[in-house]
Amino acid sequence: AQSVTQLGSHVSVSEGALVLLRCNYSSSVPPYLFWYVQYPNQGLQLLLKYTTGATLVKGINGFEAEFKKSETSFHLTKPSAHMSDAAEYFCAVTPSGYSTLTFGKGTMLLVSP
Amino acid sequence: DVKVTQSSRYLVKRTGEKVFLECVQDMDHENMFWYRQDPGLGLRLIYFSYDVKMKEKGDIPEGYSVSREKKERFSLILESASTNQTSMYLCASSLGGRDGYTFGSGTRLTVV
Secondary structure, eight states: OOEEEEEOSEEEEETTSOEEEEEEEEOSSOEEEEEEEEOTTSOEEEEEEEOSSOSEEEOGGGOEEEEEGGGTEEEEEESSOOGGGOEEEEEEEEETTOOOOEEOOOEEEEEEO | OOOEEESOSEEEEOTTOOEEEOEEESSOOSEEEEEEEETTTEEEEEEEESSTTOOEEOSOOTTEEEEEEETTEEEEEESSOOGGGOEEEEEEEESSGGGOOEEOOOEEEEEO
16 A cells, blocks of 8 residues: 655745745656645645656745655755745655555645745 | 635535535546545545546545546535534645646535
């Protein structure tokens, strides 16, 4: 069975600082990996995904993530935080060929002026 | 863009009531899912469906059932609502594993 661990339930950064949200996964087969963002009282929106090919993937709103197989990680980064990035972020994994996603417990990103 | 519509944003129901949460998607997706979201617990899969009239239990199906009579509609049913079912309920659909999900806006259910 697959699982996802997101390190830190809350991460605080200053506006303009680097954003780093950590995600580690376990999967018995090559995984597909996803990051979602959730703004208050809304559903989840896909930020980016890794399926095959290039291990550095770029998403919306200036976010990117790198798949590192040796570290079983898929950390999310953004060079410069903006106030509008304040939201909850979820990492998710599915073994390739399956359709059900397993989600991490989420990381709340707080951005201060 | 795929749109997933959940019929209610907020619901308040009484303990013991039968509750229906409706979800409709407009892009002919085969797969549909119901999750509940609770603080500190993330998203937990309740039920999912790969096709019309097909359903599969997720991780926490107890106290819930589902119905999928048409491809575009997937309903979650709380047979007898209890206060521990107070939660945010999220519906999603997808073409397949590599595509990820498209989520609805969620229904925040309060059982009193």
